[in-house]
Amino acid sequence: MSNEIAVLAGGCFWCLEPVFSQLKGVNAVVSGYIGGHVDQPNYKQVCTGETGHAEAIQISFDPQQISYAALLEIFFLSHDPTTPNRQGNDVGTQYRSAVFYQDEAQKDTVNALLDNYRRENTFGAAPVTQVLAAVEFFPAEDYHQQYFAKNPGQPYCLAVAAPKVAKIQAKYAALIKP
Template sequence: MKNPILLFILMLSLGFSALRANFIRKTPPEVINKPVGPVETATFATGCFWCGEAKFSQLKGVIKVTAGYTGGHVAHPGYEEVCTGTTGHAEAFNVVFDSSVISYDELLQAFFLSHDPTQLNRQGNDVGTQYRSAIFYHNEEQHKKAQYYISQLTGKKIYPRPIVTEVTAFRVFYDAEKMHQDYYKNNPEQGYCRYVIQPQLEEFKRIFKNKLKQ
């Protein structure tokens, strides 16, 4: 039996142009009634991993968010090396979540509403392939759902430009250095945290106010 379509309208205003998102949540028929959980892992790249980690760690049902590198060809890369843009890796984050509390669909909603998926190899002033928009799927269910959401957003012309989000199979994830874990939490007065992450985080929390940890 197909899930009903839930239509919601959200204002997207996270440091790039404000977009009115008519976002349809509907699980593709191919993946109905195929639970994997309860504890699962999702891996995303939304630009600077400090931003992604700060946002997703707020969500109820998210157990742990780890900043790191994935999608490239260099083993055990370091931050400075990834910043050169020559490793093929994206700044990314692993999200370990309780699927009985928050679904992968809801994480995809957070993914698309937490950054601009139409910017190629950049987010704002962060430029380079390491800042690309990407979904690294861990199983075929995640793969189908990611493709479905992109097809829905594209078909309904939610964004004024094409979605350029990379959807690729997860292979290996390298944890970032300790200083990059919980960066916003540990460095709230740092310039990038105050003027870039904080406004985005406040808007993210406004959008997902009913799904935040207490």
């Protein structure tokens, strides 16, 4: 079994991590930071918007069980790819929509999907998702890892993350782990 990596940024990692952790074929999801100019950034630094990093998740997945294209479809359904530097009330460059591709095949897959979304006007506005070559990914502090699973009653999790998780469970029931 050969795992592949996907790195996606689409707002707060507390919301993205539980969406992907529930999927068959996903072996691990790590919350962290990518795309900035500070070595070993921390949450407080990234929240200033001055490091250039995006909050992101690094997904280790088995492509025999779930395709990269399926992960991307779920990613685009689980956040708003049409708002630059914003997801709901979370505003700043750290909340931008971005895909950090690992190789040319991933780059081609995401670009083809985005072209299709633009052509079909899937979101009612053009996606502003950045498509960037992967750079060093820095795992977030331990308390951010599996935050939703550890804090399901936290108000932000209830109001923002839980509806995203439920939306994916409803649309992709066959891909949800038992």
